[in-house]
Amino acid sequence: MSLADFKDDIETCFGASCGFCERKCPVYQVIKKKTFTSRGRNRAILGLIEGKVKPSKAMAKAYFACMLCGCCERWCALPDTEIERELRKFLVEEGFEIEKHKENVENVMKFGNPYGVEDSTKWREGIVFASPKETHTLFFAGCTMPLRQPETLKRAVQLLGPEKIAIMDEEICCGSYVLRTGYEKQYNELTSRFLKYLVDNEVKEIITACPGCNTTIKEKLEKSDSDIKVTHIIQKLVEMLEKHKLTVKKMLGKVTYHDPCHLGRLEGLIEEPREILRQISDFREMPNYGYDSNCCGAGGGVRAAFPELSFEIGKKRIEEVKATGAEILVSSCPFCEEQFRNIGGIKVMDLIDAVWETVK
Numbered sequence: 001m002s003l004a005d006f007k008d009d010i011e012t013c014f015g016a017s018c019g020f021c022e023r024k025c026p027v028y029q030v031i032k033k034k035t036f037t038s039r040g041r042n043r044a045i046l047g048l049i050e051g052k053v054k055p056s057k058a059m060a061k062a063y064f065a066c067m068l069c070g071c072c073e074r075w076c077a078l079p080d081t082e083i084e085r086e087l088r089k090f091l092v093e094e095g096f097e098i099e100k101h102k103e104n105v106e107n108v109m110k111f112g113n114p115y116g117v118e119d120s121t122k123w124r125e126g127i128v129f130a131s132p133k134e135t136h137t138l139f140f141a142g143c144t145m146p147l148r149q150p151e152t153l154k155r156a157v158q159l160l161g162p163e164k165i166a167i168m169d170e171e172i173c174c175g176s177y178v179l180r181t182g183y184e185k186q187y188n189e190l191t192s193r194f195l196k197y198l199v200d201n202e203v204k205e206i207i208t209a210c211p212g213c214n215t216t217i218k219e220k221l222e223k224s225d226s227d228i229k230v231t232h233i234i235q236k237l238v239e240m241l242e243k244h245k246l247t248v249k250k251m252l253g254k255v256t257y258h259d260p261c262h263l264g265r266l267e268g269l270i271e272e273p274r275e276i277l278r279q280i281s282d283f284r285e286m287p288n289y290g291y292d293s294n295c296c297g298a299g300g301g302v303r304a305a306f307p308e309l310s311f312e313i314g315k316k317r318i319e320e321v322k323a324t325g326a327e328i329l330v331s332s333c334p335f336c337e338e339q340f341r342n343i344g345g346i347k348v349m350d351l352i353d354a355v356w357e358t359v360k
């Protein structure tokens with residue numbers, strides 16, 4: 001793939017110039033400059049394809065300020081996030097990368113996580129898992145939860161039953177961060193190691209704890225024509241409640257739910273968390289939810305590269321949360337949750353912890 005492969009789409013955008021992509025773009029709502037929208041980017045891409053515009057530092061600064069949240073795609077017939085990802089790849093190849101992204105990608109390649117932490121396996125000390133060839137089911141913890149929410153991860157494993165799931169000795173990163181910041185070569189390297197592990201260990205199902213891992217692993221499996229099933233843990237929790245394998249013993253208070261972009265808009269897992277929350281809490285909805293949920297502002301490398309912009313976007317989401325009268329904000333993504341905790345002003349919980357508190 002290259003930027004030129006999207007020329008027809010870009011020309012369609014040029015001709016339509018409808019600007020629907022601006023409507024819900026969280027970046028545009030804060031920055032108020034059209035350069036930062038899909039339409040604005042597409043203008044520059046056409047110039048790049050036709051050789052009339054040269055890539056620059058200023059261009060990289062503007063075009064990496066996008067969470068790849070997919071809000072624009074809700075209102076546009078074009079594959080805007082795919083085009084944006086291709087643009088990032090191009091900018092990185094041309095040497096216009098974001099310093100913080102480069103540093104984090106180096107960490108991923110060296111330590112398996114963007115945070116530069118050498119050992120992220122401490123959370124599982126003392127837990128005895130099955131071997132992959134026994135269960136054929138792999139639990140994929142991801143890079144953020146083991147370091148930021150180790151207790152949540154332990155609870156997830158206890159709810160699933162460690163004897164029913166296997167885990168990699170050293171997890172090969174799914175590459176979500178690497179892919180979304182434009183580092184194709186490194187992403188392909190991680191992917192081939194990851195796919196080899198799955199084949200060598202006869203894996204048939206992967207259960208993820210993080211939405212970013214979920215969409216990234218699904219994408220790489222689809223591209224390699226694999227029939228390995230990928231399930232997010234909330235799908236397992238719904239099933240366990242439905243089959244009465246978990247019994248609700250107490251209720252949480254007033255709760256609202258933030259749809260992580262990767263799980264809601266990109267995966268369509270919208271009803272599942274609500275099915276759980278209606279059973280365990282006094283649930284109320286924000287006006288922007290599901291496919292129309294607003295982004296937390298942390299994804300796509302934006303929090304690392306543009307912390308102030310990211311903070312402003314997250315703050316707006318917390319205002320929406322507070323307007324519902326909720327006492328607890330529940331989500332299913334360690335990345336969104338960390339963003340909301342850092343901004344503050346509301347109690348934040350992962351759905352795994354919410355379930356754990358009500359069934360134990």
Ligand code: SF4
Pocket residue numbers: 012013014016017018019020021022038039042075076077078080
């Ligand atoms: S909604 Fe799509 S076609 Fe319309 S201006 Fe935005 S990117 Fe272009």
Ligand code: SF4
Pocket residue numbers: 024025026027028036037038065066067068069070071072073080081
């Ligand atoms: S993906 Fe999200 S942040 Fe990026 S342009 Fe579209 S709406 Fe804006």
